[in-house]
Amino acid sequence: MEEKIRVSVVAYLNAQPFIYGLKHHEVIKKIDLNLDIPSECARKLLNNEAAIGLVPVAVIPQLKDFEIIGKTCIGAIGKVASVLLCSDVPLNEIEQVFLDFHSRTSVTLVQVLSRHFWKINPNFIQAPDDYINHIHGKTAGVIIGDRTFNLKKDFKYIYDLSEEWQKFTGLPFVFAAWVGRKGMDSQVLKDFEEALQLGLKEKNLVIKDCQRLFGNSFDVAHYLNVNIQYELDEVKMKGLRLFYEYLKGLES
Numbered sequence: 001m002e003e004k005i006r007v008s009v010v011a012y013l014n015a016q017p018f019i020y021g022l023k024h025h026e027v028i029k030k031i032d033l034n035l036d037i038p039s040e041c042a043r044k045l046l047n048n049e050a051a052i053g054l055v056p057v058a059v060i061p062q063l064k065d066f067e068i069i070g071k072t073c074i075g076a077i078g079k080v081a082s083v084l085l086c087s088d089v090p091l092n093e094i095e096q097v098f099l100d101f102h103s104r105t106s107v108t109l110v111q112v113l114s115r116h117f118w119k120i121n122p123n124f125i126q127a128p129d130d131y132i133n134h135i136h137g138k139t140a141g142v143i144i145g146d147r148t149f150n151l152k153k154d155f156k157y158i159y160d161l162s163e164e165w166q167k168f169t170g171l172p173f174v175f176a177a178w179v180g181r182k183g184m185d186s187q188v189l190k191d192f193e194e195a196l197q198l199g200l201k202e203k204n205l206v207i208k209d210c211q212r213l214f215g216n217s218f219d220v221a222h223y224l225n226v227n228i229q230y231e232l233d234e235v236k237m238k239g240l241r242l243f244y245e246y247l248k249g250l251e252s
Contacts, residue, residue: 004030004031005032005184005188006031006049006051007022007031007032007033007050008034008041008045008055009036009054010038010074010176012145012146013082013145013210014145014223014224014228015054016210017199017200017206018199019033019035021195021198021201022192024199024202025191025194025195027188027191027192030188030191037145038055038103039056039102039103041053041056041176042055042059045059045066046059051180051184052184054074054176054178055177055179056106057105057174058103058104059104059105060179061247065181066180067180067182068177069178070189070193071193071233072178072196072197072200073176073177073231074174074175074176074230075174075230075232075236076172076175076227077166078162078166079160079163080161080162081148083145083162084148084151084158085141085158085161086135086142086143086151087140087156087159088140089140089156090157094120095123096123096124096139097123097125097140097141098125098127098141099124099126099141100127100141100143102144103145105175106175109173109243112243112246112247116168122140127141140157150217162175165239165243171235172235172239173236173239173243174232174239174243178196180192203225207220207221210224
Protein backbone atom coordinates (compact mmCIF):
# COMPACT_ATOMS: atom_id res chain seq x y z
CA MET A 1 0.00 0.00 0.00
CA GLU A 2 1.38 3.41 -1.00
CA GLU A 3 2.31 5.63 1.93
CA LYS A 4 0.13 8.71 2.30
CA ILE A 5 1.65 12.16 1.93
CA ARG A 6 1.76 13.94 5.27
CA VAL A 7 0.19 17.41 5.17
CA SER A 8 0.20 19.99 7.97
CA VAL A 9 -2.39 22.77 7.90
CA VAL A 10 -3.01 25.65 10.28
CA ALA A 11 -6.21 24.92 12.20
CA TYR A 12 -7.37 28.55 12.32
CA LEU A 13 -10.64 29.85 10.88
CA ASN A 14 -8.82 31.47 7.95
CA ALA A 15 -7.64 28.07 6.70
CA GLN A 16 -11.07 26.41 6.86
CA PRO A 17 -11.79 26.84 3.11
CA PHE A 18 -8.55 24.96 2.36
CA ILE A 19 -9.40 22.23 4.87
CA TYR A 20 -12.89 21.87 3.38
CA GLY A 21 -11.46 21.54 -0.13
CA LEU A 22 -8.91 18.91 0.89
CA LYS A 23 -11.54 16.86 2.73
CA HIS A 24 -14.01 16.98 -0.20
CA HIS A 25 -11.60 16.17 -3.03
CA GLU A 26 -10.24 12.81 -4.17
CA VAL A 27 -6.79 13.95 -3.01
CA ILE A 28 -7.84 13.16 0.59
CA LYS A 29 -7.23 9.48 -0.25
CA LYS A 30 -3.57 10.27 -0.91
CA ILE A 31 -2.81 12.47 2.09
CA ASP A 32 -2.59 12.27 5.88
CA LEU A 33 -4.08 15.63 6.93
CA ASN A 34 -2.95 17.14 10.25
CA LEU A 35 -4.39 20.31 11.80
CA ASP A 36 -1.80 22.32 13.77
CA ILE A 37 -0.87 25.77 15.04
CA PRO A 38 1.48 27.68 12.67
CA SER A 39 4.65 27.03 14.67
CA GLU A 40 3.90 23.28 14.67
CA CYS A 41 3.40 23.33 10.88
CA ALA A 42 6.82 24.91 10.58
CA ARG A 43 8.42 22.42 12.98
CA LYS A 44 7.02 19.43 11.09
CA LEU A 45 8.45 20.60 7.78
CA LEU A 46 11.80 21.53 9.30
CA ASN A 47 12.01 18.02 10.79
CA ASN A 48 10.75 16.24 7.65
CA GLU A 49 7.59 15.13 9.46
CA ALA A 50 5.42 16.53 6.64
CA ALA A 51 5.87 16.84 2.87
CA ILE A 52 3.37 19.65 2.33
CA GLY A 53 2.42 22.44 4.71
CA LEU A 54 0.65 25.75 5.06
CA VAL A 55 3.45 27.45 6.96
CA PRO A 56 4.31 30.89 8.35
CA VAL A 57 6.31 32.62 5.59
CA ALA A 58 9.14 33.59 7.95
CA VAL A 59 10.22 29.95 8.16
CA ILE A 60 10.31 29.32 4.39
CA PRO A 61 13.92 30.54 3.90
CA GLN A 62 15.01 27.80 6.34
CA LEU A 63 13.29 25.06 4.33
CA LYS A 64 16.07 24.23 1.89
CA ASP A 65 14.40 21.19 0.33
CA PHE A 66 10.99 22.84 -0.07
CA GLU A 67 9.44 25.38 -2.43
CA ILE A 68 6.27 27.46 -2.57
CA ILE A 69 3.58 25.54 -4.45
CA GLY A 70 0.28 26.57 -6.02
CA LYS A 71 -1.42 29.92 -6.29
CA THR A 72 -2.98 30.34 -2.86
CA CYS A 73 -1.93 31.73 0.53
CA ILE A 74 -3.21 33.35 3.71
CA GLY A 75 -2.74 37.03 2.93
CA ALA A 76 -4.30 40.42 3.54
CA ILE A 77 -4.64 43.80 1.87
CA GLY A 78 -4.92 46.26 4.74
CA LYS A 79 -6.62 44.93 7.88
CA VAL A 80 -6.31 41.20 8.50
CA ALA A 81 -8.19 41.46 11.84
CA SER A 82 -6.44 38.44 13.37
CA VAL A 83 -2.80 39.52 13.78
CA LEU A 84 -2.75 42.27 16.37
CA LEU A 85 -0.50 44.19 18.72
CA CYS A 86 -2.62 44.86 21.80
CA SER A 87 -1.74 47.47 24.39
CA ASP A 88 -3.03 49.73 27.14
CA VAL A 89 -0.75 52.56 25.97
CA PRO A 90 0.16 54.09 22.58
CA LEU A 91 3.15 52.80 20.61
CA ASN A 92 5.66 55.37 21.89
CA GLU A 93 4.97 54.36 25.51
CA ILE A 94 5.34 50.58 25.05
CA GLU A 95 8.36 49.24 26.94
CA GLN A 96 8.04 45.49 26.33
CA VAL A 97 6.12 43.20 23.99
CA PHE A 98 5.07 39.60 24.52
CA LEU A 99 5.63 37.60 21.32
CA ASP A 100 2.91 35.07 20.51
CA PHE A 101 4.53 31.62 20.39
CA HIS A 102 2.07 30.46 17.69
CA SER A 103 3.79 32.11 14.71
CA ARG A 104 7.26 33.34 13.90
CA THR A 105 5.99 35.45 10.99
CA SER A 106 3.83 37.67 13.16
CA VAL A 107 6.49 38.21 15.80
CA THR A 108 9.05 39.01 13.09
CA LEU A 109 6.62 41.45 11.48
CA VAL A 110 6.12 43.36 14.74
CA GLN A 111 9.90 43.66 15.10
CA VAL A 112 10.25 44.97 11.54
CA LEU A 113 7.48 47.53 12.08
CA SER A 114 8.91 48.57 15.44
CA ARG A 115 12.37 49.23 14.03
CA HIS A 116 11.59 50.66 10.60
CA PHE A 117 8.10 52.17 10.78
CA TRP A 118 7.09 52.99 14.33
CA LYS A 119 10.68 53.82 15.35
CA ILE A 120 10.36 52.26 18.80
CA ASN A 121 12.69 49.87 20.59
CA PRO A 122 10.76 47.79 23.14
CA ASN A 123 12.08 44.71 24.87
CA PHE A 124 10.67 41.62 23.13
CA ILE A 125 9.74 38.72 25.42
CA GLN A 126 8.79 35.13 24.58
CA ALA A 127 5.21 34.78 25.77
CA PRO A 128 4.10 32.17 28.33
CA ASP A 129 0.84 30.30 27.74
CA ASP A 130 -1.28 32.75 29.75
CA TYR A 131 0.43 35.92 28.52
CA ILE A 132 -2.78 37.61 27.30
CA ASN A 133 -3.75 38.03 30.96
CA HIS A 134 -0.48 39.91 31.56
CA ILE A 135 -0.85 42.54 28.84
CA HIS A 136 -1.28 45.73 30.84
CA GLY A 137 0.47 48.99 31.61
CA LYS A 138 3.46 49.45 29.31
CA THR A 139 3.59 45.74 28.43
CA ALA A 140 1.94 45.00 25.07
CA GLY A 141 1.49 41.69 23.28
CA VAL A 142 1.15 40.20 19.80
CA ILE A 143 -1.97 38.03 19.54
CA ILE A 144 -2.81 36.05 16.42
CA GLY A 145 -5.44 33.73 15.00
CA ASP A 146 -8.85 32.91 16.43
CA ARG A 147 -7.82 34.20 19.85
CA THR A 148 -8.03 37.76 18.49
CA PHE A 149 -11.75 37.65 17.80
CA ASN A 150 -13.73 40.05 20.01
CA LEU A 151 -10.66 41.52 21.74
CA LYS A 152 -11.55 45.15 20.99
CA LYS A 153 -13.25 45.70 24.35
CA ASP A 154 -10.23 44.36 26.27
CA PHE A 155 -7.52 46.79 25.16
CA LYS A 156 -7.38 50.54 24.63
CA TYR A 157 -4.96 50.34 21.69
CA ILE A 158 -5.07 47.67 19.00
CA TYR A 159 -2.73 47.79 16.01
CA ASP A 160 -3.52 45.53 13.07
CA LEU A 161 -0.09 44.41 11.84
CA SER A 162 -1.17 43.86 8.24
CA GLU A 163 -2.72 47.33 8.09
CA GLU A 164 0.44 48.82 9.59
CA TRP A 165 2.57 46.95 7.01
CA GLN A 166 0.48 48.40 4.20
CA LYS A 167 0.81 51.92 5.65
CA PHE A 168 4.56 51.36 5.76
CA THR A 169 5.12 49.72 2.35
CA GLY A 170 1.96 50.22 0.29
CA LEU A 171 1.89 46.44 -0.24
CA PRO A 172 -0.24 43.50 0.95
CA PHE A 173 1.17 41.00 3.42
CA VAL A 174 1.41 37.22 3.15
CA PHE A 175 1.24 35.43 6.50
CA ALA A 176 1.32 31.82 5.35
CA ALA A 177 1.97 30.02 2.08
CA TRP A 178 1.79 26.44 0.86
CA VAL A 179 5.13 24.70 0.46
CA GLY A 180 5.96 21.24 -0.79
CA ARG A 181 9.07 19.11 -0.87
CA LYS A 182 11.05 19.65 -4.06
CA GLY A 183 10.62 16.97 -6.71
CA MET A 184 7.11 15.90 -5.68
CA ASP A 185 4.89 14.12 -8.20
CA SER A 186 3.32 16.73 -10.51
CA GLN A 187 -0.06 14.98 -10.57
CA VAL A 188 -0.25 15.02 -6.78
CA LEU A 189 0.50 18.74 -6.77
CA LYS A 190 -2.11 19.32 -9.47
CA ASP A 191 -4.73 17.42 -7.47
CA PHE A 192 -3.74 19.27 -4.31
CA GLU A 193 -4.16 22.65 -5.99
CA GLU A 194 -7.54 21.55 -7.37
CA ALA A 195 -8.63 20.69 -3.84
CA LEU A 196 -7.60 24.10 -2.51
CA GLN A 197 -9.46 25.85 -5.32
CA LEU A 198 -12.52 23.69 -4.59
CA GLY A 199 -12.48 24.93 -1.01
CA LEU A 200 -12.33 28.56 -2.13
CA LYS A 201 -15.14 27.97 -4.63
CA GLU A 202 -17.32 26.56 -1.82
CA LYS A 203 -16.32 29.26 0.68
CA ASN A 204 -19.94 30.27 1.31
CA LEU A 205 -20.68 26.75 2.59
CA VAL A 206 -17.66 26.99 4.89
CA ILE A 207 -18.82 30.39 6.13
CA LYS A 208 -22.29 29.05 6.88
CA ASP A 209 -20.90 26.11 8.85
CA CYS A 210 -18.40 28.21 10.78
CA GLN A 211 -20.90 30.96 11.59
CA ARG A 212 -22.93 28.41 13.55
CA LEU A 213 -19.96 27.94 15.86
CA PHE A 214 -19.54 31.67 16.48
CA GLY A 215 -23.21 32.62 16.69
CA ASN A 216 -23.64 36.39 16.59
CA SER A 217 -20.31 37.10 18.31
CA PHE A 218 -18.20 37.32 15.13
CA ASP A 219 -18.85 38.05 11.43
CA VAL A 220 -17.26 35.06 9.71
CA ALA A 221 -18.33 36.19 6.21
CA HIS A 222 -16.61 39.57 6.50
CA TYR A 223 -13.46 37.97 7.87
CA LEU A 224 -13.12 35.29 5.17
CA ASN A 225 -14.37 37.43 2.27
CA VAL A 226 -12.77 40.79 3.09
CA ASN A 227 -9.97 40.49 5.65
CA ILE A 228 -8.39 37.30 4.30
CA GLN A 229 -7.08 37.31 0.72
CA TYR A 230 -6.31 33.87 -0.68
CA GLU A 231 -4.77 34.53 -4.10
CA LEU A 232 -0.98 34.46 -4.17
CA ASP A 233 -0.59 36.99 -6.98
CA GLU A 234 2.44 39.01 -8.06
CA VAL A 235 1.64 41.99 -5.81
CA LYS A 236 1.57 39.72 -2.76
CA MET A 237 4.81 38.09 -3.90
CA LYS A 238 6.33 41.58 -4.11
CA GLY A 239 5.25 42.22 -0.52
CA LEU A 240 6.68 38.84 0.51
CA ARG A 241 10.03 39.52 -1.14
CA LEU A 242 10.26 42.89 0.63
CA PHE A 243 9.46 41.23 3.96
CA TYR A 244 12.33 38.80 3.35
CA GLU A 245 14.69 41.74 2.82
CA TYR A 246 13.71 43.14 6.20
CA LEU A 247 13.97 39.66 7.71
CA LYS A 248 17.62 39.45 6.58
CA GLY A 249 18.23 42.79 8.31
CA LEU A 250 16.84 41.50 11.60
CA GLU A 251 19.00 38.38 11.46
CA SER A 252 22.25 40.17 10.53
